[in-house]
Amino acid sequence: MLEAGRIAGNASGRNHGFVLPGFAESMERVVSRVGMEHAKALWDLSEMGLRYVRTTIAEARMPGVAPIAGWLKVSKVDNGDEVLADVQLYGQELGAEVEGWPTERVREVLKTDHYFHALHLPRAFHIHPLNYALGLAERGGSGRRAHLRAHNQRSRSMPKACASASPRRPPACVPAISSSPATSISPR
Numbered sequence: 001m002l003e004a005g006r007i008a009g010n011a012s013g014r015n016h017g018f019v020l021p022g023f024a025e026s027m028e029r030v031v032s033r034v035g036m037e038h039a040k041a042l043w044d045l046s047e048m049g050l051r052y053v054r055t056t057i058a059e060a061r062m063p064g065v066a067p068i069a070g071w072l073k074v075s076k077v078d079n080g081d082e083v084l085a086d087v088q089l090y091g092q093e094l095g096a097e098v099e100g101w102p103t104e105r106v107r108e109v110l111k112t113d114h115y116f117h118a119l120h121l122p123r124a125f126h127i128h129p130l131n132y133a134l135g136l137a138e139r140g141g142s143g144r145r146a147h148l149r150a151h152n153q154r155s156r157s158m159p160k161a162c163a164s165a166s167p168r169r170p171p172a173c174v175p176a177i178s179s180s181p182a183t184s185i186s187p188r
């Protein structure tokens with residue numbers, strides 16, 4: 001492994017820790033660019049990525065990674081029709097496990113009137129990204145195991161990244177959540 005600074009010292013260890021299917025581009029745009037068949041294949045590939053992360057964490061018994069289930073993409077405007085269209089695209093066309101949440105359900109969970117409808121991906125999850133990246137490095141046998149272990153001990157006590165944005169959106173940390181404490185959220 002070649003690293004100028006600390007292993008996982010940059011984006012890989014400092015991101016929001018959202019493990020989501022999909023891409024930086026919206027799936028609607030992906031479909032319009034490559035067609036439904038290829039978009040579906042790309043979506044499946046991204047879901048495979050999710051499974052890889054989940055399985056790797058479990059198999060390596062990575063300490064301090066603590067996957068937390070669920071991701072909520074909330075709307076800041078009252079656009080139920082758009083959310084419904086997204087739910088249909090993700091669920092029926094792409095085969096994703098997805099739920100459309102009406103405003104009332106969102107507001108039962110998030111104690112604010114700021115958000116409206118939401119798209120919920122129950123199989124997406126949230127991890128401690130630094131501990132995951134260090135776990136991967138240690139698993140890869142970088143020859144710096146002792147250093148990594150010491151680093152890992154320190155990082156485990158770090159607070160988790162604020163539950164916030166997807167890789168494609170700027171962070172907007174919103175304090176979560178009452179009845180569904182496991183779900184991370186991201187505004188549209």
Ligand SMILES: Cc1cc2nc3c(=O)[nH]c(=O)nc-3n(C[C@H](O)[C@H](O)[C@H](O)COP(=O)(O)OP(=O)(O)OC[C@H]3O[C@@H](n4cnc5c(N)ncnc54)[C@H](O)[C@@H]3O)c2cc1C
Pocket residue numbers: 002003004005006007008009010011012013014015016017018019020165166167
């Ligand atoms: C604020 C933020 C939040 C994000 N949230 C998410 C998220 O929730 N989910 C998600 O999937 N993605 C997220 N991302 C994106 C994700 O973190 C990055 O796409 C990913 O970490 C990029 O990995 P990388 O290895 O390419 O880069 P990095 O993790 O930045 O690693 C590059 C490394 O190269 C080293 N380097 C640079 N030059 C040299 C050199 N000449 N010699 C040796 N080493 C060198 C640097 O020191 C650095 O450590 C987020 C990104 C940011 C910035």
